[in-house]
Amino acid sequence: MCIGILKDVFDIHMQIATGLIIAARVWSNGENLPESYKYEIRIGVHQGADLMVQDVNGKDNLCGAAINDTQRIMSQADGQQIIVSKSVFDVLKATDDYIGHFRGFTARNKHGEDIPVFQYINPKCIGLSTKEPQSYLDNQPLNSHCRKCKTTTKQRVLHSRRDYYTDKRNKNDKEDDIGVECVENSHMLECENCQRINFRFAPWNDWTPEDNPVYTYPPT
Numbered sequence: 001m002c003i004g005i006l007k008d009v010f011d012i013h014m015q016i017a018t019g020l021i022i023a024a025r026v027w028s029n030g031e032n033l034p035e036s037y038k039y040e041i042r043i044g045v046h047q048g049a050d051l052m053v054q055d056v057n058g059k060d061n062l063c064g065a066a067i068n069d070t071q072r073i074m075s076q077a078d079g080q081q082i083i084v085s086k087s088v089f090d091v092l093k094a095t096d097d098y099i100g101h102f103r104g105f106t107a108r109n110k111h112g113e114d115i116p117v118f119q120y121i122n123p124k125c126i127g128l129s130t131k132e133p134q135s136y137l138d139n140q141p142l143n144s145h146c147r148k149c150k151t152t153t154k155q156r157v158l159h160s161r162r163d164y165y166t167d168k169r170n171k172n173d174k175e176d177d178i179g180v181e182c183v184e185n186s187h188m189l190e191c192e193n194c195q196r197i198n199f200r201f202a203p204w205n206d207w208t209p210e211d212n213p214v215y216t217y218p219p220t
Contacts, residue, residue: 002070004050004062010091011098017043017082018125025080025127044074046085073117076107076136080129082120089118098122105136146191146198155189155198 005012020041028038048066055061069085077083084092084102092098101122106114121130144155189198 002062002067004067011095013045013047013088014082014084014092014098014120017045017120018122018128021080021082021128022126040079042074042077042079043082044070044072044077044084045082045088046070046073047087047091048085072109072115073107075109076117076133077119078129078131078133078135080127081131081133082128083133084118084120086116086118103132105132106139107135108139141192142189144189144198146194146196148194148196149191154192156192 003016005016009015020043024039024041027033028040046066046069048064048069050062050064050066053061053063073083073085089102089104093102101120102118103121104116104118107117108114119130119133119136120128122128123130141154141156143152145151146153146155190196191198
């Protein structure tokens with residue numbers, strides 16, 4: 001859902017965002033509420049110029065790049081988190097109610113582009129999660145084993161595979177196809193030393209080079 005705000009109050013977007021976070025937590029903490037009725041929300045906040053148009057029903061509506069940018073920012077958040085764009089942060093960072101209540105990091109969207117975003121981490125906001133978003137953790141360089149360097153090196157996460165994937169390659173100049181099944185939470189890493197691509201087939205926080213296979217492409 002996208003909410004477009006036209007009212008000229010410098011932090012009206014944050015007032016609405018924090019109000020929604022509180023409302024979601026109060027609702028989910030209700031007595032005798034079935035688990036299936038409980039929910040969390042994630043919020044992206046951005047400010048920019050869009051166009052006011054009439055939609056197919058003849059009603060006023062908004063369209064433009066700012067809506068798409070807001071969706072990309074929202075996608076960086078986990079449940080009960082608020083992520084804002086740099087344009088929002090620049091307005092709020094020096095004001096009394098918001099100073100010191102943002103954590104900045106660089107996010108990577110699905111196109112591989114790096115974008116600066118800021119997580120709202122005010123501990124006084126009821127229901128607000130101040131944990132680091134998984135999208136941020138996923139993009140941090142890892143100390144992982146590289147087959148070419150034959151040692152543990154710092155590697156950049158290129159992609160986290162969430163579905164079945166089969167890679168076919170030629171091994172030792174033979175025509176045999178080697179199928180590589182990338183299970184959930186496997187990762188494609190790039191070694192910062194030699195730029196080799198390493199696939200890691202294990203849960204994120206449960207891997208050591210001694211007990212899990214690593215497949216390197218191209219083959220050495």
